[in-house]
Amino acid sequence: MPNSHQVRILSAVAGLCMVGLGGQALAQASVENFYKGKSVDLIVGGDAGGGYDIYGRAVGKHIAKHIPGSPTIVVKNMPGAGSNKAAEFIYSVAPKDGSVFGIVFPGAIMTPLLDPGRLKFDPPKFNYLGTANKEIRVCAMRSDAAVKTMEDAIKSESIIAATADGGSTQDYPAVMNEVLGTKFKIIRGYKGTKEITLAVERGEADGLCGWAWTSLKTQKPDWLETKGVNIFVQFGMENDPELTKMGVPPVWQFVKNESDKQLLELMVGQQVFGRPFVAPPGVPEATMKALRDAFAATMKDPGYLADAEKAKLEVDFDSGENVQKLVARIYETPKPVVDRLIKAMKQP
Numbered sequence: 001m002p003n004s005h006q007v008r009i010l011s012a013v014a015g016l017c018m019v020g021l022g023g024q025a026l027a028q029a030s031v032e033n034f035y036k037g038k039s040v041d042l043i044v045g046g047d048a049g050g051g052y053d054i055y056g057r058a059v060g061k062h063i064a065k066h067i068p069g070s071p072t073i074v075v076k077n078m079p080g081a082g083s084n085k086a087a088e089f090i091y092s093v094a095p096k097d098g099s100v101f102g103i104v105f106p107g108a109i110m111t112p113l114l115d116p117g118r119l120k121f122d123p124p125k126f127n128y129l130g131t132a133n134k135e136i137r138v139c140a141m142r143s144d145a146a147v148k149t150m151e152d153a154i155k156s157e158s159i160i161a162a163t164a165d166g167g168s169t170q171d172y173p174a175v176m177n178e179v180l181g182t183k184f185k186i187i188r189g190y191k192g193t194k195e196i197t198l199a200v201e202r203g204e205a206d207g208l209c210g211w212a213w214t215s216l217k218t219q220k221p222d223w224l225e226t227k228g229v230n231i232f233v234q235f236g237m238e239n240d241p242e243l244t245k246m247g248v249p250p251v252w253q254f255v256k257n258e259s260d261k262q263l264l265e266l267m268v269g270q271q272v273f274g275r276p277f278v279a280p281p282g283v284p285e286a287t288m289k290a291l292r293d294a295f296a297a298t299m300k301d302p303g304y305l306a307d308a309e310k311a312k313l314e315v316d317f318d319s320g321e322n323v324q325k326l327v328a329r330i331y332e333t334p335k336p337v338v339d340r341l342i343k344a345m346k347q348p
Helices: 004-035 051-066 081-093 106-114 150-155 168-179 193-202 213-219 221-225 241-245 258-273 285-299 302-310 320-330 335-345
Strands: 039-044 072-077 100-103 127-131 137-142 158-163 184-190 207-212 229-235 276-279
Touching: 004 285, 039 051, 039 081, 051 072, 051 100, 051 213, 051 285, 051 302, 081 100, 081 106, 081 276, 106 168, 106 258, 106 320, 106 335, 127 258, 127 285, 127 320, 137 168, 137 213, 150 229, 158 168, 158 193, 168 184, 168 207, 168 258, 168 335, 184 193, 193 207, 193 213, 207 213, 213 221, 229 241, 229 258, 258 320, 258 335, 276 285, 285 320
Parallel strands: 039 072, 039 100, 158 184, 158 207
Antiparallel strands: 100 276, 127 276, 137 207, 137 229
């Protein structure tokens, strides 16, 4: 039998547990009341029909039922500046109450680190819901182009199409020229990957680099079916099994020293959050937890998984907490490594 002192302690502990449970229930009810009957904007930092738009709309279709109060999700495209326009809006302009979140390019998360002073947002302070996949990027050449391998790209010049406003299609070939010695002639000025692929098909360019493997599969499956392009290198912190089976070598195979590897790891590391969904800083903790839980539930939702399979979307989810920690680590990278990557991406 517990003595009177032990009884008082047990009663106090039980009381605290009840208070904790009561607090959680109140927080849940508060979040549900906030979202009930409300419209939530899901901002897509890319053009309609692009890979990020496809992911954003797939998530938007299914996430509402997992958010307490089941709000209406309204998808809005906000392309521009390599997704930085959308990132700045979400960070600085959007309400900080959970009524707005969005999907942006990983490059937008990296821009304030690699181009300090240009933008007025601080990526480690975003609230991350999670990432819909961990990305692999590739270089692909039209099948009739002279360059067919990385060895060819180092020996011979080829024309690479890239977007006008920065992003991976510009950064990856520029860094490859600097670090690996490729001879890409980078033609900037295209609005997005839809326009880039048209340029490749018309013969204006030989190919493109830094394109998400999932986007290639969803936007141009015919290129794979007809063998219209030749994929000659893959970028990922881990090798992609599908690309490896196709005989596509990883970029690490061509890295000559530890310094070059460290630089490429900084660039490629962002792919771990290949499709990041973000909310503004300052969203209440209980609301943010509900959004993260809803996003995680969506990634396992049978309806979402069926739609993802139909659209050939890769499902390789990581949690908001893990993405938050990774972004914080990236922003702690030693300055000399960051400076060298900046220099490589700014080459003419």
